[in-house]
Amino acid sequence: MSMEDLFKVIDSMRHELIDLTREFIQVPTVNPPGERYEEMAEVMAKRLSEAGFSTRLVRVPDERLRELGLELPRVNVIGVLKGSGGGRSLCYNGHYDVVPPGGGWSVDPFGGVVRDGRIYGRGAADMKGANAAMIVAVKALKEAGFRLRGDVVYVATPDEETGGHAGAEYVVKEGLVRADACVVGEPTEVDKIAVAHKGVVWLELTTYGKAAHASLPHRGINAVEKMAKVIVSLEKLKAELAKRETKVPMPEDSRTPTMMVGGVIHGGVKINVVPDRCVVTIDRRLIPEEDAEQVISEIRGFIEELKREDPELRVDLRVLEVASPAYTREDEEIVKVVRESIKRVTGRDAVITGLTGFTDMRFFNQVMPTILYGPGSMSQAHVADEHVAVEDLIVGAKVYALTVLGFLGYKK
Numbered sequence: 001m002s003m004e005d006l007f008k009v010i011d012s013m014r015h016e017l018i019d020l021t022r023e024f025i026q027v028p029t030v031n032p033p034g035e036r037y038e039e040m041a042e043v044m045a046k047r048l049s050e051a052g053f054s055t056r057l058v059r060v061p062d063e064r065l066r067e068l069g070l071e072l073p074r075v076n077v078i079g080v081l082k083g084s085g086g087g088r089s090l091c092y093n094g095h096y097d098v099v100p101p102g103g104g105w106s107v108d109p110f111g112g113v114v115r116d117g118r119i120y121g122r123g124a125a126d127m128k129g130a131n132a133a134m135i136v137a138v139k140a141l142k143e144a145g146f147r148l149r150g151d152v153v154y155v156a157t158p159d160e161e162t163g164g165h166a167g168a169e170y171v172v173k174e175g176l177v178r179a180d181a182c183v184v185g186e187p188t189e190v191d192k193i194a195v196a197h198k199g200v201v202w203l204e205l206t207t208y209g210k211a212a213h214a215s216l217p218h219r220g221i222n223a224v225e226k227m228a229k230v231i232v233s234l235e236k237l238k239a240e241l242a243k244r245e246t247k248v249p250m251p252e253d254s255r256t257p258t259m260m261v262g263g264v265i266h267g268g269v270k271i272n273v274v275p276d277r278c279v280v281t282i283d284r285r286l287i288p289e290e291d292a293e294q295v296i297s298e299i300r301g302f303i304e305e306l307k308r309e310d311p312e313l314r315v316d317l318r319v320l321e322v323a324s325p326a327y328t329r330e331d332e333e334i335v336k337v338v339r340e341s342i343k344r345v346t347g348r349d350a351v352i353t354g355l356t357g358f359t360d361m362r363f364f365n366q367v368m369p370t371i372l373y374g375p376g377s378m379s380q381a382h383v384a385d386e387h388v389a390v391e392d393l394i395v396g397a398k399v400y401a402l403t404v405l406g407f408l409g410y411k412k
């Protein structure tokens with residue numbers, strides 16, 4: 001069996017790949033709040049078993065759900081395909097939750113419509129298509145008669161779109177997933193490998209003042225005006241951030257940390273009352289060289305400085321969410337193997353890049369070298385008429401299959 005024969009097997013599974021992607025899209029696993037997860041997990045487990053995996057469902061215990069403030073069940077799917085021994089093991093991961101569809105669709109977002117060589121639907125690109133391509137890739141290897149030396153561990157996780165705490169973070173922290181490397185199938189486009197992603201710190205700043213009648217504003221302290229000064233001062237910190245350039249691969253316009261102030265802002269209750277409170281959010285993106293704790297203390301230090309300059313300034317800082325950045329060195333074996341696989345399938349040299357958004361890579365990366373590679377484009381994620389090209393799914397499946405062979409080793 002040559003590589004060309006393997007490619008023929010995958011080409012012949014075109015309709016199976018389309019149907020599997022459609023089947024996944026047709027379960028509306030909308031998150032938040034996390035709908036239809038049990039049904040989705042059952043569907044995936046069934047398809048994994050058919051592909052030769054021994055499969056189990058891992059439910060997040062109620063107690064943990066309560067701590068996370070979640071009401072609906074959270075189920076992770078873990079499949080293991082045992083090798084004959086002596087090879088490295090590889091983890092494939094995809095999240096199966098999707099963001100709410102929103103408006104503006106010309107097709108049913110959960111219909112799985114196929115038109116002009118594309119599959120449409122929420123999650124087509126981000127990332128039910130990749131889940132389907134990973135499963136079909138492994139099934140094709142079995143059908144083509146390859147006997148793998150190492151194990152393939154496939155893990156499908158919920159909740160990526162809301163931070164991954166009951167999904168990837170849970171399975172990693174519980175020690176349920178371990179391999180020599182991991183590929184997360186986020187849509188990087190078929191000839192790109194993302195070896196890094198940025199992190200995020202979400203903060204909420206509150207200034208406090210003193211209410212007074214607007215006809216006598218000097219008797220109060222205006223919390224909104226105080227916040228305005230804080231916001232303007234933060235420009236200095238932004239200028240500092242613009243000088244910090246990452247050394248890891250990132251898109252040209254995303255090579256520095258960023259800070260976006262005022263995604264949400266509230267203040268005041270009435271036109272003629274001096275506002276006694278103002279709340280503003282900060283979205284601070286971290287380059288892989290940065291550490292979330294250091295970033296938070298940098299902002300705290302900056303605020304303390306402002307307080308010293310203005311003794312009347314009362315301000316609180318609250319951390320809403322932290323997601324660490326992630327980076328895997330380009331000389332890791334998994335990067336080399338995926339790179340070679342892309343070359344063999346597409347004939348093109350892979351582009352090594354990073355993602356500006358955060359992903360579940362940051363959890364898997366704590367226990368094994370992890371990269372992002374998947375069919376479809378991030379520009380399709382979270383938009384109306386989300387779609388993935390069938391051709392890209394096929395290329396993705398071929399790259400996934402070759403990566404398994406290259407990383408695990410095989411006997412024919």
Ligand SMILES: [Zn+2]
Pocket residue numbers: 095126127160186187
């Ligand atoms: Zn995604």
